[in-house]
Every structure is written in C-alpha cells, then in structure tokens.
Amino acid sequence: MKKLVVVAVFACCLFSKSTQAQQGKIDPTFNTYDNGLIGDGFDNTVRAIALQADGNLIVGGDFLNFNGGSFPYLQRINPDGEIDTGFNLNGNFNNKVYAIAIQPNGKIIVGGSFTAFSGNSVNRLVRLNQDGSLDAAFSTASGLNNIVYDIDLYPDGSAIVVGSFTKFGDSTASRIAKILPDGTLDASFSTGVGANSLIEKVIIQPDGKIILAGTFTKFNNQNKNSMVRLNQDGSIDDGFNIGDGFDNKVTAFDLQTDGKIVVVGTFLHYNGVAVNRMVRLLPDGMIDSGFQSGSGFGDDTLYTVKIDDNGNIMVGGAFTGSYKGIAVNRLVFLNPDGTLKSDFDIGAGPASSSVLTLAKSADDFWFVGGSFSAFEGQNQGRLAKIDSGGVLDVGFLTPGVGFDNSVLKILPLENEECMVFGSFSKFNNHPSSRIARLLEDGSSDSNFNVGNSGANNTIRNAVQQKDGKIIIAGNFTTYNGNLCSRLARILPNGDFDATFDTGTAANSIVYALAIQPDQKIIVAGNFTKFNNQTVGRIVRLMPDGSTDTSFNTGLGADAIIDVIAIQQDGKILAGGRFSTFNGVLSPHIVRLNADGTIDTDFAVGAGFDKNVYAIAFQSDDKIIVGGSFLTYKGVLQKRITRLLPNGNLDLSFESGSGFSKGDVRAILIQPNDRILVGGTFSGTFNGVQSFRILRTLSTGARDTAFESYLNSTLFAMTLTTNQKLLIGGNFNSVSGSAKHRIARLYLCTDGTTWSHNSWSRGFPSAGKELYFEDDYASLTTTNACSCAIDSGKIVTLLADNSLSLTYNYTGAGTLVLENSASLYQSDNDITNTGMVHLKRITPPIRRLDYTYWSSPVHDFKLGDVSPETLPDKLLSFSGKWIYEDKESSMKNAIGYAIRGPQSYSTTEAQTYTAVFKGVPNNGTINGETVSEGKKYLVGNPYPSAIDADVFLQKNAFLGGTIKFWTHNTGIAPNGKFYVYSSDDYAAYNALGGIKAQSGGEIPNGKVVSGQSFLVTAMANGTVFFDNSMRIAAADQNNQFFKTSKPNKATSEKRRIWLNLDSNKGAFKQILLGYASDASNGYDGKYDEPSANTNAFVDFYSINEGKNFVIQARGLPFETSDVIPLGYQTSVEENFTITLDQKDAFFEKKSVYLQDKKLNVICNLKEKPYTFVSQKGIFNDRFVLRFAEKTLAINTFEKTKNTLIIYQSQKEIIVESFDFNIQKILVYDGLGRLIFEQQTNQNKVVVSNLKPRNQVLIFKIKKEGGKIQTQKIVF
Incomplete structure (x- = not known):
C-alpha cells in the first residue's frame, strides 16, 4: 500500500504542475510527403461519371488535378480509385466536361463547354478511343456553339446530345441534336424550333422515344414546362401528357424497368399537385399515386437520381432539411415505393457540399460525385464509393500518400525508426505489401526487404525478439514467396527467416502475439489447428518456432482471441470474443497460469457482455480493459474499465459513463500511468465528445491536457524511444490535418523534479516534464517536453548547449542562457511565461564600433543592451538610419545598430557581453512591413539560431541575400565624425556566403540569437518568422556574427x-x-x-x-x-x-x-x-x-588545344597556335549570324562587335575544312 500512496502523491504533483500546452498535436516533420497538398482525389467539382464494362470509371468535371497530378477535366480511374495508367489522353481539354457516354464498342463520347482537345478543334463534343486518344473518325470541328449538358446513346452508336447550344455548325439545333456515329448531324431528326431554354437531361427509352428535361417552358412552340417526350424522328409524342407540367426546373430523372419515371429538381408542383422536388410519373405522364414521397423534400435542389436493378432509388443534391419529415443530408436511398431505406446511413456524408452525379457498379457499390471534399469526415476529393448501406469504402480513391489501407500494428525501433504492419499494399505510392520500415522522418526505408514481395495478405500483429528479429502474424499464407501459414519470422532487413519452423502453422487468422521474458511466444486468434494439431485458438511456441508442449490450455477458447497481455509475474491475460475457455465460463476474458491452465484466483464471474479488444497494465498491476462491452459482472462499464489484479472491478476508476458508441481498439499506458485510448468511438466519453483517440489521467478521468481527433478508426499506438506517439489505423485526417493511416503526435509521457540535489524520476529526457524546485548550476544539452522553474530558483544552461522543449517554459524562476546557449521550441502555438537571462558576447569591439542587435525576449528596453552607450548612438534602419529612444522597448524581429560602451577604448578592441532579460519569444512573429526597393535591418527574434535558407524561402519578397556587419576594419577621423575606412559586410544567400576580410569567416547560413542583419525588399510585404526556421542543434548558436567556421x-x-x-x-x-x-x-x-x-x-x-x-x-x-x-x-x-x-x-x-x-x-x-x-x-x-588541358608558358599557361579566344578592351582576339584560320563565323545566343570573315591567318582581331555581356558562339574553320566551336561572353 505504501508504494501506491507514493505513486498517487507523485501523480498529483505532476498534475498540479502540468503545463497548459495542448498535447496531442501532430508532428509535421513526420512523412512530410503526406502534407495535404497532394492526393485526396479531384481538386474541383465532379459532374459526370460513366462506368465501363471492366468496372473502370470515366470521370469528368471542373477539376484540373487528380491526386496532385495534372489531369484537366477528364480522367479514368480503376475501381479502387487509382489512376488507370492505360488511359493516356495525350493532351488536355481546355474547359469543363459535363457529360460522358460510352458506346457499345467502348469508345467514349464526351460533352461539355470545351472547344479543343489536345490542340484539336472539337467544339464541345468529342469521341475518344478506349485508350484516351482522339478518335479522328468522329469529326465535330464545326461542332456546337454552346454547352453540352447530357448525352444518351442509341444501340447503333448514334447519340442525342442536349444543352444550351442553338447551332451545330451552320445548322440550327435548338438545344438538342442527333449525332451520327461519324460525328455529323443527322438531318432527318427534326425538332422544329426545339426548346426555348436549357435542356439539362436526356434519356432514350427502350422503344427509342426520347425524354427531355430542363428549364424550358416550350418545345416547338408547344407549352411543355420542363419536360417533354419525343418520337424517334424528333416530333413531340402527344401520348405523354404532362398537363401544366412543372413549376420550376427539372434537373434529373431516371427510368424504371416498367417505364415509370422518377423526376427530381427544384420544382414544388407538377400539374398543379404539390410534390416538393420529387415525383414519379407513369409512362403516360400521369402522377403515380403509389409512390409514397409524401411531403417530399423540405428545401434546396435535388440534382441527380439513379435507380438500381431492384428498383431502389438513390437521390443526391444540395438538400438538407427533411424528407417526409425525416432529417436528410444531400444523399438518400429509397425503397421502390419511395420510403426511406432504414438501413442506409452515411453519417456526415458530403457535409455541406452538393452531390451532382451517381453511378452504380455491377458489384453493388455506388459512386457518388459532386463538389464535396470530405465524405463521412474522410478527405474524399469530390468522389466517394459507398455500399448499399451507405458505408464509405475508405480504401477507395487512395491519394498516393501515406498508406493505402489500414495500419494495424506499429513497432518502435531503437533508432527512432519503426516497423508498420497492416492490410496496405502501398506507402507514398510505392509498393509495400503489408509491411514497411519507416525512417525517423517518416519516409520509407528503401533498404528494407529490397526486391521482395512481402506478405500476400493482412499482417495483423508483430512482436520483436531480443535479437532484433520480428515475428509477424495475420491472414497471409506466403511471405516473400515462402509458404508460412499466417505466422513467420523475418530478419531485421526484411528477409524471411527459414530457421523459424512452425510447420503448417495456423489454419485460420492469427490475431494476437506476445513474447515472454524467456522469449517463448504466445500465439492466439481464430485457428483450431496448429501444425496439424487440434488447439483451442491459442498456443505457445519455443523461440525456434516449435510448439511448446508444456503449455496446455485444454479446449481453449470457443471463439476468437483478439488480445494477449503478459503480466510481470508471467501470468497471461487473454481477451476476445469467446464465452468459455477450456469449458469454463469466461465471458470475453481469462487469465492463465504460465502452464496454460486457468488461473482461478482471477475471478471474472459474469465477465463482459461483449468483446474485449485491448488490455494493458498500469505500474501498480491494475488492468485497463477496452472493447465493445457495456457491462462487467453486470455493472455498467461502457467500453473501458479497470480491474484489480484479482479480477474485481476497480470502483475508483473515474471513467464515468464511458464511451457512448463505438469500440475501444487500442490502449497504451504511458510511463506516468496516463492512459491513451483509441478505436472506433465517435460519440462521447463521460459526456464529452471524443473522436477515436483520447487520453485519461491515471485515475480514468479525461486528461484535458491532451486533445486530438481522428476522422476514422485508430487500431495501433506505440511510443518512440524519444517519447513521441505513433498512431495507425484507417484515418486520413488528424485534427484536421491530412495524414493517411499513420501519424506522429507530440505529447508528454512522464515528469521528473530536481529537488535536494536529485531527480525524482530519473534524469531529464525526451517526453519528460521538468520541474526545478532548487537551483541547477550546470545544465547541459537536454531534450524535454516542458520546463518549469520555481520562484527564486536559477537554472544555468552552459555555453554551447541547448534546451529543446516540445512545449512551453513556465515558472517564476530564471533560466540563464550562457553565451551561445540555446532555448529551442518547435511548436508555434506555445506561449512562454518563464524568464530567461540570455547572454551574448560580441567579437572584440571599440567604443566607436556599431554592433547589429536583435532581442530574443519580449519587451526588452533598448538602452539596456549597452547601458554605457551614449543615448544618441542607438539606431534602426528602414531605408534610412533612424535614431531610437533608449527607453523604448526593442520590437520583435527588428534590428538595431548600437555603438560600443562609452568606457571602451577607441583603438583597443575588447569583447562586450549583453544580457537580455525577459520572457523568451516563440512561435509566429511578424516583423516590419517593408516597401519595394528599400533596405531594412531585421533580426533573429528567438533565443536560438535560425536557418537563413528557410528564412529567405518564407520571405520570398526579400532579395535572396542577407548581410552581416563585421566591423573589422579600422576607423579614422573624417571631419567631426569617425568613419570606417571600408564597409565590412559578410553576405549569404542560397548559393553560400562570402567573408568580409582576409582571414574572416564565411557565413554558413545560421543566424545566431541576438543577431540582426540587412535585407533588401524586392516587393512589398511583412517580414515573417516562425519556428520552422529555428535550429535545435547545440553547436549552431556559438558565434556572433556567425555560428561557426566555414563548413x-x-x-x-x-x-x-x-x-x-x-x-x-x-x-x-x-x-x-x-x-x-x-x-x-x-x-x-x-x-x-x-x-x-x-x-x-x-x-x-x-x-x-x-x-x-x-x-x-x-x-x-x-x-x-x-x-x-x-x-x-x-x-x-x-x-x-x-x-x-x-x-x-x-x-x-x-x-x-x-x-x-x-x-x-x-x-x-x-x-x-x-x-x-x-x-x-x-x-x-x-x-x-x-x-x-593547358600548355605552360613561362610561369603562366595557355590552352594546349591550340586555339584561344579572348577579349582585349572592346576587341575579340581569335588566336591559333598550330594552324591558320580559314573562316570565322560568330552567332549570338539566339543562333543569329552576326559576324563572318574569310581569312588565312593564325590571329584575327574582331573589332566591330558591340559588347553586350552576352554569350557569343564562334565557329572556326580550320585548314582541311574541320570546324572548332567555342563560347565566350562579350
């Protein structure tokens, strides 16, 4: 009990001192390729989808890009959402695509507002071959004079096209035309004066009659409000009687197999009857009273409707409101009688954007296109794939970034790398069959499993042995082509380890793995045979893969075991979907002794009512359990609970009402016993909304210091060795930022306090919150989560060392940064409150020398930089020198020129130490607003060095060079003023740096704390700084003006x-x-x-x-x-x-x-x-x-290639050393001949060309006709 009390007291101390910085933020440096700028489908509206016989989709619309690649207005993708590389447009459309129709022979007719394709005039209608190339046999050069909105086909390949056009070539075609298979107009198709306004939709009935809909009110001068049916020759079919028709436009309709027509749009009435945007008509145009649409839709437009083979009706649009009094959102699925299908649930669906087009595949999936960029919270650029129940296929439209399918397990490696396992086949668009090794920066390790095929099916779990080998398990049957039934061992480089012999292994899926301290392996899942021996879904293997016959579980589990966890005493907890174990009632959880028998001291009683998916241990051996359950031993415990070591419910666990819906799939205990929880949950935790990830305190109460959310399932979590959190699952968005199925998060995992000359929980390290209750005189380079110093206490960071914090610096004490020491922070959103005293020592200066300074702390008085400097020797520079008041505060990111102390010699130089006292600056800082053409003195605003290259990249309106004043030459009197005999600016840009004086130092691109520098504005803008420019390295802040000797x-x-x-x-x-x-x-x-x-x-x-x-x-x-x-x-x-x-x-x-x-x-x-x-x-x-090649001449050299061309004053000399020149031809950079001369001499003077600092090309004709070419600049 004493141990528990000590832990609890320490935990309370941590909580009371815990920083207010928000933990759980995404680490943007991990897999920067997955940065949200590429991938995620189409970048603008999808207006048309057509399915080919092979299941591929032709997609058209307003977009210019797909998954980051340029594919203007049309693209073909595979059923899984990947680009079909066999579809090569060999050019582009020059405007939008509205309609696509696929002919029986597979050729593709495309209509829209475009007038050209691949440089060919096609005027809003074109036919492509199956490979995407232009079908020149379909000639529409004369084409249509306005937009084509829809196309339908006759079996012979003829097409009816409709839209806003009024002509086809020189022929009248009032918004409808029949196009023959060769692309010419069918003159026998006569519609008279046609429609008086837009036709948006056309369908050809099986009998050849044509139904049209749109905004028109007349057709061939007859009243036809928004709908009409034509005979095959183009005349009006009087047998289709709409009466007064629609009172507003019809946007879409579809035909049932019985000839009935489902019509949608913005109309409220049909033939005087209220129908509210949807109605079903009989084949003769009368309302079908058997269609139970009731009061219809409450508001906004219905844009599309599609009927499946069973008569079910999918409707999409911009509507929200209600349908027949039931809330709907832009997409509904109706039974054939018009009632809502109760099992159709799209969740958030397309959010606040419209559904514009629908298509249904032969395997009963629906493709939904429109203007939305997210569907059910997933980044799903304008195209989604759902099943008949509305469930989103999260593997569809894989964006080519991150993993293309679920991540189920992550193993951390010692060098900050990690192993990733799951059902994916690609990472960042490169093959990676269910296994990958990622480097510290989140990129793929190209040296892992080189040239091999990986696993042929899902890897669900993995564990690492002490020798670095990894055991993998799942549903695969081969690995790198080697037979291995659902279990294998791989070497650290990814190769198959043939010495791990499990025989025929498991006959069904392996879900769980665990390694005992003696390196024996617990294997569990859904298998009932292992190496041809009957087992009860669990076995133990020896380190070589052979079965451990001393492990006897009898009948084992009667259903799937999902999770295995081994206690410190060697006992084994198993959780899953089973009800009994070895014939004993064990609802979803059991504890086994080391020999496989049931531990009867672990009293589960009635156990859990539903499945257990996750088990983890706190430091006091209490057991955290997660799953889909709602009760334990009859007590309400919704999806998470804590058990005592004896199996009883821990009533002190403060989970409250638990999770309102979803499952807990993963639990990770931090070193400080806080609990990370992940899964499918998307409702509330103890009354507070929680989306698939959260952290609780060790007590089970929600930890408000941690905040993150995912848009889909989390399956896996692990901590890296530097205490960052890796998460994996099905998500592609983390707290609103794109990350596809794997991400790394910042958080604090532990804490340690310096008091009475010792650390309470070990030395400072990554992930720890540091608390100083006493002075600390010699802090060296430290990476930590946060830092707090008690009032009156002083912590000194030694010179050339750095304190790197993930989060903030707080407390009422003082952090002293000795010269060139750095305080580094990466998070722009952190606000510091602690005080620093930052010391900065200059190179030797004299009284009259000026040094360029910048303040790394907030609100520091200008005169305090050098109190002995005369008050009129403090200046800033914004196109001109400005005298500053010594009592004013130094502005962030502004540079100041300050003369040496008045007590300094005018001839003998010595160093000067400035001490900046205040709260250290952090995060995004806006400096001076600059005007084009002017120079400005700006400064590093941070207590750490910055990278000049990043600064210049993010301030592109500045000239590409920065300059540093070095004050190295002597000064001399000039009248009443002292002036430098030479200006001493070292300079740096993206190419590199130049030094100011012989023996000086070349700038290497690192601007130290306290340093300012000159820039030139090439355009108007505001100078910008953020933490991406800062440098954490301890050796990069150690010299003023520059950080180190030349690299x-x-x-x-x-x-x-x-x-x-x-x-x-x-x-x-x-x-x-x-x-x-x-x-x-x-x-x-x-x-x-x-x-x-x-x-x-x-x-x-x-x-x-x-x-x-x-x-x-x-x-x-x-x-x-x-x-x-x-x-x-x-x-x-x-x-x-x-x-x-x-x-x-x-x-x-x-x-x-x-x-x-x-x-x-x-x-x-x-x-x-x-x-x-x-x-x-x-x-x-x-x-x-x-x-x-050179030729020595005295102490100098001439070219040995026997010909030199050089400039002397304003003449060009062409000289040969071993042949006579027959002819000279001179061309400029554009290839124009500007000089020609016949000669027979070995030296020629060209004197009539004007110098222009341009490249000239000399062609010299030698004896024998050979030509030699050289370039010069003249």
Whole structure:
C-alpha cells in the first residue's frame, strides 16, 4: 500500500504542475510527403461519371488535378480509385466536361463547354478511343456553339446530345441534336424550333422515344414546362401528357424497368399537385399515386437520381432539411415505393457540399460525385464509393500518400525508426505489401526487404525478439514467396527467416502475439489447428518456432482471441470474443497460469457482455480493459474499465459513463500511468465528445491536457524511444490535418523534479516534464517536453548547449542562457511565461564600433543592451538610419545598430557581453512591413539560431541575400565624425556566403540569437518568422556574427570562392557556383549585386551588364563555360587572385583565370595569380574558365588545344597556335549570324562587335575544312 500512496502523491504533483500546452498535436516533420497538398482525389467539382464494362470509371468535371497530378477535366480511374495508367489522353481539354457516354464498342463520347482537345478543334463534343486518344473518325470541328449538358446513346452508336447550344455548325439545333456515329448531324431528326431554354437531361427509352428535361417552358412552340417526350424522328409524342407540367426546373430523372419515371429538381408542383422536388410519373405522364414521397423534400435542389436493378432509388443534391419529415443530408436511398431505406446511413456524408452525379457498379457499390471534399469526415476529393448501406469504402480513391489501407500494428525501433504492419499494399505510392520500415522522418526505408514481395495478405500483429528479429502474424499464407501459414519470422532487413519452423502453422487468422521474458511466444486468434494439431485458438511456441508442449490450455477458447497481455509475474491475460475457455465460463476474458491452465484466483464471474479488444497494465498491476462491452459482472462499464489484479472491478476508476458508441481498439499506458485510448468511438466519453483517440489521467478521468481527433478508426499506438506517439489505423485526417493511416503526435509521457540535489524520476529526457524546485548550476544539452522553474530558483544552461522543449517554459524562476546557449521550441502555438537571462558576447569591439542587435525576449528596453552607450548612438534602419529612444522597448524581429560602451577604448578592441532579460519569444512573429526597393535591418527574434535558407524561402519578397556587419576594419577621423575606412559586410544567400576580410569567416547560413542583419525588399510585404526556421542543434548558436567556421565543402554543391587582395590589406571575396534551379540570367535567390561599399577595391563577376559578388549559374555544368570577372581599385599596387575554397565537385576539375590583357591563363588550383594594376575600373581583363588541358608558358599557361579566344578592351582576339584560320563565323545566343570573315591567318582581331555581356558562339574553320566551336561572353 505504501508504494501506491507514493505513486498517487507523485501523480498529483505532476498534475498540479502540468503545463497548459495542448498535447496531442501532430508532428509535421513526420512523412512530410503526406502534407495535404497532394492526393485526396479531384481538386474541383465532379459532374459526370460513366462506368465501363471492366468496372473502370470515366470521370469528368471542373477539376484540373487528380491526386496532385495534372489531369484537366477528364480522367479514368480503376475501381479502387487509382489512376488507370492505360488511359493516356495525350493532351488536355481546355474547359469543363459535363457529360460522358460510352458506346457499345467502348469508345467514349464526351460533352461539355470545351472547344479543343489536345490542340484539336472539337467544339464541345468529342469521341475518344478506349485508350484516351482522339478518335479522328468522329469529326465535330464545326461542332456546337454552346454547352453540352447530357448525352444518351442509341444501340447503333448514334447519340442525342442536349444543352444550351442553338447551332451545330451552320445548322440550327435548338438545344438538342442527333449525332451520327461519324460525328455529323443527322438531318432527318427534326425538332422544329426545339426548346426555348436549357435542356439539362436526356434519356432514350427502350422503344427509342426520347425524354427531355430542363428549364424550358416550350418545345416547338408547344407549352411543355420542363419536360417533354419525343418520337424517334424528333416530333413531340402527344401520348405523354404532362398537363401544366412543372413549376420550376427539372434537373434529373431516371427510368424504371416498367417505364415509370422518377423526376427530381427544384420544382414544388407538377400539374398543379404539390410534390416538393420529387415525383414519379407513369409512362403516360400521369402522377403515380403509389409512390409514397409524401411531403417530399423540405428545401434546396435535388440534382441527380439513379435507380438500381431492384428498383431502389438513390437521390443526391444540395438538400438538407427533411424528407417526409425525416432529417436528410444531400444523399438518400429509397425503397421502390419511395420510403426511406432504414438501413442506409452515411453519417456526415458530403457535409455541406452538393452531390451532382451517381453511378452504380455491377458489384453493388455506388459512386457518388459532386463538389464535396470530405465524405463521412474522410478527405474524399469530390468522389466517394459507398455500399448499399451507405458505408464509405475508405480504401477507395487512395491519394498516393501515406498508406493505402489500414495500419494495424506499429513497432518502435531503437533508432527512432519503426516497423508498420497492416492490410496496405502501398506507402507514398510505392509498393509495400503489408509491411514497411519507416525512417525517423517518416519516409520509407528503401533498404528494407529490397526486391521482395512481402506478405500476400493482412499482417495483423508483430512482436520483436531480443535479437532484433520480428515475428509477424495475420491472414497471409506466403511471405516473400515462402509458404508460412499466417505466422513467420523475418530478419531485421526484411528477409524471411527459414530457421523459424512452425510447420503448417495456423489454419485460420492469427490475431494476437506476445513474447515472454524467456522469449517463448504466445500465439492466439481464430485457428483450431496448429501444425496439424487440434488447439483451442491459442498456443505457445519455443523461440525456434516449435510448439511448446508444456503449455496446455485444454479446449481453449470457443471463439476468437483478439488480445494477449503478459503480466510481470508471467501470468497471461487473454481477451476476445469467446464465452468459455477450456469449458469454463469466461465471458470475453481469462487469465492463465504460465502452464496454460486457468488461473482461478482471477475471478471474472459474469465477465463482459461483449468483446474485449485491448488490455494493458498500469505500474501498480491494475488492468485497463477496452472493447465493445457495456457491462462487467453486470455493472455498467461502457467500453473501458479497470480491474484489480484479482479480477474485481476497480470502483475508483473515474471513467464515468464511458464511451457512448463505438469500440475501444487500442490502449497504451504511458510511463506516468496516463492512459491513451483509441478505436472506433465517435460519440462521447463521460459526456464529452471524443473522436477515436483520447487520453485519461491515471485515475480514468479525461486528461484535458491532451486533445486530438481522428476522422476514422485508430487500431495501433506505440511510443518512440524519444517519447513521441505513433498512431495507425484507417484515418486520413488528424485534427484536421491530412495524414493517411499513420501519424506522429507530440505529447508528454512522464515528469521528473530536481529537488535536494536529485531527480525524482530519473534524469531529464525526451517526453519528460521538468520541474526545478532548487537551483541547477550546470545544465547541459537536454531534450524535454516542458520546463518549469520555481520562484527564486536559477537554472544555468552552459555555453554551447541547448534546451529543446516540445512545449512551453513556465515558472517564476530564471533560466540563464550562457553565451551561445540555446532555448529551442518547435511548436508555434506555445506561449512562454518563464524568464530567461540570455547572454551574448560580441567579437572584440571599440567604443566607436556599431554592433547589429536583435532581442530574443519580449519587451526588452533598448538602452539596456549597452547601458554605457551614449543615448544618441542607438539606431534602426528602414531605408534610412533612424535614431531610437533608449527607453523604448526593442520590437520583435527588428534590428538595431548600437555603438560600443562609452568606457571602451577607441583603438583597443575588447569583447562586450549583453544580457537580455525577459520572457523568451516563440512561435509566429511578424516583423516590419517593408516597401519595394528599400533596405531594412531585421533580426533573429528567438533565443536560438535560425536557418537563413528557410528564412529567405518564407520571405520570398526579400532579395535572396542577407548581410552581416563585421566591423573589422579600422576607423579614422573624417571631419567631426569617425568613419570606417571600408564597409565590412559578410553576405549569404542560397548559393553560400562570402567573408568580409582576409582571414574572416564565411557565413554558413545560421543566424545566431541576438543577431540582426540587412535585407533588401524586392516587393512589398511583412517580414515573417516562425519556428520552422529555428535550429535545435547545440553547436549552431556559438558565434556572433556567425555560428561557426566555414563548413567543409560538400559533394552536393558546386561552388568556388575567389579572393582579390593586395599586399597592403585591401580585400574582396566573391562566390561563384552552379545550382539546379538557377539560370544563367539574374536569379534573386542566388545572385547578389556588388554594393561597391569597399573604399579600396571591388571585385565581381559580370552578367547581363551587372556586377555580382555572389553569382549562380544553371546546371548542367559544362567545361566550356566562361564567367567574365571585373574589378575596381582606388590604389595602385600588386594584387593577387586566389582560389580560397572549392566544393568537392571541383576536386577533379580545372579552374583557370584567363588574363586577356597579358594573354595568359593561370591554373588557380595550383597557384594564385598576381598582377600589377593601375587605378580604375577593369571589366574586360579577366575571365574564369574551366578548360581541361593547358600548355605552360613561362610561369603562366595557355590552352594546349591550340586555339584561344579572348577579349582585349572592346576587341575579340581569335588566336591559333598550330594552324591558320580559314573562316570565322560568330552567332549570338539566339543562333543569329552576326559576324563572318574569310581569312588565312593564325590571329584575327574582331573589332566591330558591340559588347553586350552576352554569350557569343564562334565557329572556326580550320585548314582541311574541320570546324572548332567555342563560347565566350562579350
């Protein structure tokens, strides 16, 4: 009892200190491919469905995409909802499809508002071959002059088309036309002046007569309100008498086999009789009084109706309200007499959107199309498949993301990976037959079970042995082609383990598995034979797969065993659908001794009234049981309860009224004894709505700190080793976010308190809530769920370490972040309340140096950054420098330039420590609203580093480069002011970074806490920050201005850094590289123009007349590429161009600098290039090139390929070293010949071309007629 009291007291402490952050949120970093932007069917309205003889569906409508792929207006899908890859339209429609009809020969006639298909004029009517190609024999180029709304066919392939058109080619066709099989108009079909308004629907009766409906009031000048029947020749059939007809439009109708007609629309009366939107007519047009539609539909339009072979009637539309006084929602199924079918239940159905079209398959499924994006809570883009009872087929229209069918079991692996099992056959649209291994990020492990077929049927359960091997069970009979009747063992790489020999194994489905500490395996399910021996649905196996004959259960269970759980003492609990075990009454639960006999000390009495599906143990050995039951031992316990270790009901369990409907299918106990529950339930738990997942406190009361909901069943749960929750099932939406059948959730699973120099429940770790009741002087890198510090207590996070929290930081104490320490949080919705003291140490500065700062805490006074700085030396920058009041609060995400303390020397530099005190910023932060063309000083608003690449991606209106002030050059008096002799900005963009001075550091894309930087607005916008930009790593926040020394070059990038420096200290660096999404023109993401802020020297590449310090070029890389380089100098001295760094891509490639003035080429990979320069601007002297072969000339090099082309001033020199040039042809980038010259010399000067910074192509004709081609930029 003392143990129980201690646990209870600790639990109370946890609850009283528990954070208010909402747990159960989806982890967006897991399987980011399943991000809601792709998949989930059609992206706009489905208006037409036609079923082919093979069951495939032709679908048309307003959509442009299907499952993320571009398929404008028409697509063919398989009965399971996947794209039919054999249907190749080889082009697109240019507008909507309204009607589809399939001819007896399988060809497809399509009508709509389109005028072209695959570039061919088809004018609203076209016929396709069975493979989707255009049938050129069906010619409708002259076509119809307005929309085709419906089509019906004669057996000979002729078609009646109706719509809003008035002409077919030059012939009058007033909203109806008969089209012959070749696509021409049947002139013998005469309707006179036809309809005076829209015809929306046509059906040809078996006798060839034609029924039309729509909004028309006259047909061939006769009053025909919304409906008429024609003879085969187009004349009105007077035998069909509608009298006054309908008082509003008819949208649809269908024929019964007896000739009766069910009509729907917006009408309220027919021939003066109130019918409210639906009526059944006799073949002569009279009302069928035997149709019991009563008062009809209460409101809104009925758009479609379809009658099945049994005379049952499916009706869809926009209606809600009621039908005959009974609430309905957009889809109803009626008996042949018009009464509602009582066994038809679609739940939420299409929610608030319309049903517009229906089709029925030969296997009694209904396809429902319309404008809805969800059906019964499932993401079901505009098309759903239901059975005759209204049950949604959740496997239909698989979106190609996540798993395509149910996940039934998840096993966590030590490296944050997981094994997933179920009835699926694909993951993220790749084959994955009932088994998959996912990496930590939720992507598929391509090294698992490579080239193998997996299981041939469902895997329902799995357990992992100590050696890493996994035993799988279910309904499969082969695995990777190996016979294994419903049970197998696989190796860690997915291969079949033939050493696990179970003989013929189970003769029916295996549902449950459990491993004992001695590695023996309990196997249970619905089988009655195992390895040809009669058993009672449960056996125990030895680790090698052989049957353990010492385990004797007698007759065993009389029905399915769904779940097995092994207690700490080795006793075995079994739950399921059985009533007796070994002939003893054991309603749905039994406990066995280690030898298989019934444990009579576990008194179940009358047991459960219905099935048990889940069993789990709390730390005090109490038993949590879930299922479909409503009572235990006659006491009301709806679907969840807790039993004492002796089998008695635990009356202290606070589940209240339990679950109102559905089943509990999964239970998971957290380390802190809170209970995660999942299943099919969708009603209430103890009076509060709960949708398929919830968490209770250890007491059974609902845990309000956890909130999540699913739109379909949860079958499996497990905790990863870093204490995140993996869930699997049939759902495709988690709390409104798309996740298909597997997801990972954030939550806290335990807690530990620092008090009296010890931790109450072990050291901090992932998933734990941290509570500090005493000071803690040396916290190192820690991952935790949340953190709270008691009043007056101080916790110090050491330099270069990080505290990463899933949720919030609270308490009245203080968290001290030493220099470069980080507080990292991933959840944007968290609000912190705890205080931090964040220290930030600058590089050495002098009194007159300015440092660019940004506050990582809320409401920090500007003057407190550097209290000794003069009050007029605090500035912000928004296109111009603005003096700021030292008493004002620093604004989030705004940068400030603050001069050094007044007590600092003007000549000797020293470091400065700023301490930011306040509540740390977190989540989405909007900074300054910027105007196009202006520069702004913005800052990292967080107490952790941010990733500059992500920042730039999410602020696309900013120029692609950010700049950091380094204040490294000396300052000198200039009149009454002190100025820097050279501006010192290091720069970074998506290509990489450049340093500001020799020996400096190249920005690597990490902006540390407290740092601000310059950006340029390319368009109007508001600077935006969120936690996706933040960096958790402990070593990424450790230097001001940048985080670390230059990264080692990586093989994925293709970059070189060039330095220009003088023997007197002038310096400039440029970065050149190649990127997959760059072009050879200007790219704001990659290219940074030179600002020419250096007082002594400027160095740049040249492109399109502009100078760049960072320039990217497009891939693929070609060795023939040349890059013009330029420089400007205000001093006369010796300069050196050096290859500073290169990525691995250039390890085996040459990098040459061509000096066109001196006609030399230097291999920069072997030596720097030194030259003497006068003052001035020199844009035509140097070219960077990548020729592979060179010829040494003195200390420099010329190309060994015997031909060079280079620029000198405004002339181009073409020089050959071993042949005379016969002819020169020069083309521009568009392929136009712009220069031609005959010659017979080895050196030619081209002097009459105007420099345009463009690529020129030289074709040089040699002696003997051979032609050599080279490109230059001129």
